[in-house]
Amino acid sequence: MRVMAASEAAANVRDHATVVVSGNGSLLQPEAILAALETRYQTTGHPQGLTVVYPVVVGTGPGTGIDHLAPPGMVDTVFASCFDIWHVSQLTDRIRAGAVEAHCIPMGVLFHLIRARAAAQPGILTQVGLDTFVDPAVQGTRYGIADGERRPSWSRRMVVDGRPWLFFPTPPIDCAILCASMADEDGNLSLVEEPIRQAALDMALAARAGGGPVLAQVRRLVRRGAIPPRLVEVPGFLVDGVVVVEDQPQTALGRYDPSLSGQWPVPVQLRPLPLTIEKVMMRRVAWMLQPGQVINLGFGLPALLPRILAEEGVHDQLVATVEHGPVGGIPMGVEAFGATRNPRFFFLSPDIFALYHSRQLDVGILSAAEVDASGSANVSRFARAMPGPGGYIDISSPARRLILVGRLTTGGNRYRIGPDRIEVLAEGQIQKFVARVTERTFSGPEAARRQASVTYVTDRATFELLDGQVTLTEVAPGIDPDRDIFPHMAFRPALATPLRTWPLAVLAEGPMGLGQAW
Numbered sequence: 001m002r003v004m005a006a007s008e009a010a011a012n013v014r015d016h017a018t019v020v021v022s023g024n025g026s027l028l029q030p031e032a033i034l035a036a037l038e039t040r041y042q043t044t045g046h047p048q049g050l051t052v053v054y055p056v057v058v059g060t061g062p063g064t065g066i067d068h069l070a071p072p073g074m075v076d077t078v079f080a081s082c083f084d085i086w087h088v089s090q091l092t093d094r095i096r097a098g099a100v101e102a103h104c105i106p107m108g109v110l111f112h113l114i115r116a117r118a119a120a121q122p123g124i125l126t127q128v129g130l131d132t133f134v135d136p137a138v139q140g141t142r143y144g145i146a147d148g149e150r151r152p153s154w155s156r157r158m159v160v161d162g163r164p165w166l167f168f169p170t171p172p173i174d175c176a177i178l179c180a181s182m183a184d185e186d187g188n189l190s191l192v193e194e195p196i197r198q199a200a201l202d203m204a205l206a207a208r209a210g211g212g213p214v215l216a217q218v219r220r221l222v223r224r225g226a227i228p229p230r231l232v233e234v235p236g237f238l239v240d241g242v243v244v245v246e247d248q249p250q251t252a253l254g255r256y257d258p259s260l261s262g263q264w265p266v267p268v269q270l271r272p273l274p275l276t277i278e279k280v281m282m283r284r285v286a287w288m289l290q291p292g293q294v295i296n297l298g299f300g301l302p303a304l305l306p307r308i309l310a311e312e313g314v315h316d317q318l319v320a321t322v323e324h325g326p327v328g329g330i331p332m333g334v335e336a337f338g339a340t341r342n343p344r345f346f347f348l349s350p351d352i353f354a355l356y357h358s359r360q361l362d363v364g365i366l367s368a369a370e371v372d373a374s375g376s377a378n379v380s381r382f383a384r385a386m387p388g389p390g391g392y393i394d395i396s397s398p399a400r401r402l403i404l405v406g407r408l409t410t411g412g413n414r415y416r417i418g419p420d421r422i423e424v425l426a427e428g429q430i431q432k433f434v435a436r437v438t439e440r441t442f443s444g445p446e447a448a449r450r451q452a453s454v455t456y457v458t459d460r461a462t463f464e465l466l467d468g469q470v471t472l473t474e475v476a477p478g479i480d481p482d483r484d485i486f487p488h489m490a491f492r493p494a495l496a497t498p499l500r501t502w503p504l505a506v507l508a509e510g511p512m513g514l515g516q517a518w
Contacts, residue, residue, distance in 0.1 A: 001187025004241045006036035009215045012175075012241060013037060016076075017212060018051040019175040020114060020203045021066065023058035024324055024338045025086050026252035027196050028179040029065055030217040032245045034058070038068035051077040053171050055110045055199075055349065056324075056338075056390070059088035060252045066091050075100055079154070079171050081107035082388035083143070086334075092386055095144035103141040103154040104380070106134060107323065108353025108394030109168055111199050115350050116170045118205030123169040128357055128397045129155070130164060131443035132389075133380070138440060143386065174210030176203040179217045179248070180233065185224040187236030189216055195251060195260040195332075195339030196324045197233065199349045204238045213240040219248045251336040260332070265342040268330055272311045273304065275509055277407075277415050277459045280422070280476075282308050283506040284457050285365060285403055291317040291518050296356065296395050298323075298366035301405045303331045305365065312514040321361075323391035325352050356395050364395045368404035370437045371456055373491040375444025375465040377404055378437035389441050396442040401453040404442070406432055408458040409488050415459070419507055421478025422460060433470075433489040444468070461485055462502070463493060474500040477507065 010033060013019060023029045040046065052066065052075050059065020069075050070090035078100055084092040095102040105113070112124050133139040140153030156167045178200050181193035191197055204214045216234070221244050250256050259266040273279045282304045289295065297303055297320055307330070309315040321327050322337075328344030331337070347355070355361065370378040377396075380389040396402055407413060409428030416423040444465055447454050454465035461481070462474035471494040475481060481499075486492065505512035 001183070001236050001239045002241050003221060004243060006032040006243045007040065009033050009241050009243050010036035010040045012213045012215060013047045015047045016049040017047060017175045018053065018171055018173050018210070019177060020053040020173050020206060021058055022178045022198055022200060022203060023054070023065065024056040024196060024198065025058070026060045026249065026336065027338055028191075028194055028198055029058050029060070030177050030179040031064060032243055033177050033215055033217050034065060034068040038071065041071055041074045048073050050075045051079070051171065053079045053110070053114070053173060055081055055107050055114070057082050057085050057088050059086060061087050062090065064088060070094055072099065078102040079105055079110065080388065081105055081110055082390045083386045085387050096384065096386065098144065102143040104134065104143040104388050105141060105154065105168065106389060106393040107391040108350070108357060111202070111350040111353055113168055113170050114173065114199060114206050115202045117173045118202050118209055120209055121170060123167055125158065125160065125165045125167050126357065127165055129166050129393050130397065131446040132393055132397065132441060133439050134393065135166060143388070172210060173206040174212030176207035176214045178203060178214065178234070181218065182220050182222050182227065183216060183218045183239070183242045184222050184227050184236070187239035187242060188227055188232045189218065189234040189239060190227045190231045191233045192231050192263070193219070193250060193256065193261045195336065196326065197346050197348050198325070200233050202350060204234045208238055214238055215241045215243070217243045217245055217248065220244060220246065251339055253336055259341045260336070260339045262343050262346060268341055270307050270310050270330070273307055275417055277413075277417065278304060279308065280417060280506050281405055281457055281459055283512060284462065284502055285405060286312070286514055287503060287506065288403060288455065289318060289363060293362035294319040294321065294360065295363045295365060296321050296323065296361055297331055298364070298392065298395065299337060299390065300367040302365040302367065303333065303337070306330045312511050314515045314518055317518065321352060321355070323352060323395065325349055353391070353394050357398055359398045359400055361395070361399060363401045363403060364399040365403045365405065366392060366396060368406040368456065369432065371404070371406070371433050371470070372435060372437045373470060375447065375454060375468070375470050376437050376440045377442040378439050380441045381439040392441050397446070399452060402447070403455045403457060405457045408432060408460060408485065413459070417507060418478075420504060422476045422507070423478055424460065424484050427488060431488055431490055433491065435490040466494065469494040471496050472499065474502055476502045477504060
């Protein structure tokens with residue numbers, strides 16, 4: 001192992017390499033090495049023709065993270081689960097323009113492909129993604145090309161023992177760019193101060209299996225033997241170069257927070273959320289849960305749930321997970337999504353997705369931007385926006401029970417929330433329950449086939465997928481379906497008999513008594 005400047009690390013990346021990059025937004029972001037790669041390319045024209053593998057978008061804003069790889073000719077191909085989020089969109093603009101070939105792979109599947117490369121395996125078979133857009137029978141993995149164009153897919157459909165599967169070949173990884181807390185004089189890497197573990201060892205092994213270098217950015221260098229063996233994430237004999245960046249941030253928040261790395265807990269004083277329609281929606285979700293359940297909290301509205309449970313005094317009675325590995329605690333907001341304050345445990349990324357893929361999750365709680373008459377949902381593509389699915393497909397495809405949360409309409413909604421009713425004062429301009437989703441991130445027909453329980457919680461009603469039909473089963477107090485629901489949907493749902501009403505407790509100003517009910 002050599003300690004080197006970022007420019008020297010960048011010089012180790014050869015033309016046409018397949019580079020795997022660690023990170024999740026601002027977490028584990030090897031910014032100095034990525035910036036040095038851009039500088040080298042702008043100066044010398046090398047490295048050129050790269051293939052880049054990143055399970056999660058890396059960066060904190062325009063021109064950071066993977067945007068350093070956006071100059072024309074620098075990258076030919078991308079394998080990723082998400083694209084233009086956190087305002088990191090320059091490389092996505094190249095994809096959208098057709099200048100870079102991109103394949104959208106579900107996050108968990110991509111982590112498992114990296115592990116497969118580490119073990120010199122040709123790929124993985126999985127049922128994750130069947131009947132979603134990554135299934136070549138539906139659309140295929142190729143991203144960023146116009147509707148109607150041929151979509152070559154990195155996935156293939158296969159039948160094994162009479163059942164359909166998707167086969168994803170392993171990308172030929174031969175370089176890894178990692179981020180860690182520290183390295184010792186032997187090159188051993190520790191992530192002890194980081195909010196997530198991700199898959200540093202798998203990435204290093206994958207690069208070495210391809211015969212290429214492993215480069216790591218760290219906050220500091222420590223003496224030989226200073227890192228206890230159980231805190232070594234990547235052994236030094238796998239590491240070729242280390243770049244020391246003393247001001248390397250833990251998250252976009254800047255300051256170091258030991259409660260995010262699990263080094264020691266801190267008291268958390270959470271003010272009750274104001275009584276908004278979002279809080280009411282997530283309160284309705286909370287009433288659907290049971291103590292002791294293992295749940296997943298997706299990006300967006302579901303991240304409010306721990307604060308609601310804390311207000312009720314029951315936040316420690318569920319096992320809450322996020323797809324980036326932390327278990328328990330209070331998930332952070334957008335600026336550090338994936339990190340959790342006071343977590344109980346840290347999964348490696350491939351292992352948390354093994355939990356999800358093997359149907360060990362009791363309830364998945366995710367957002368829904370569009371829902372159609374088949375019960376399918378879209379969160380991954382809208383017109384020119386290409387956020388991608390992240391881990392959504394990995395969580396929703398195998399889920400035994402799924403709760404999808406989103407408003408019935410969006411764009412200009414206004415409400416009055418009283419102690420005994422919700423009134424819609426102004427309707428949103430955009431319908432979210434559509435005739436057909438723009439892109440099928442979740443398959444209603446596949447969920448119905450495997451008899452999964454699927455519930456859709458909106459700002460005014462609850463729907464369920466029953467016998468393959470989206471069925472209105474509950475309304476909020478004060479809501480008239482003929483006035484407030486049916487005219488604002490592109491299809492007519494089935495109607496349950498009797499039609500239930502939400503518990504009035506979800507409209508209470510103070511705690512709603514969930515602890516006593518449990």
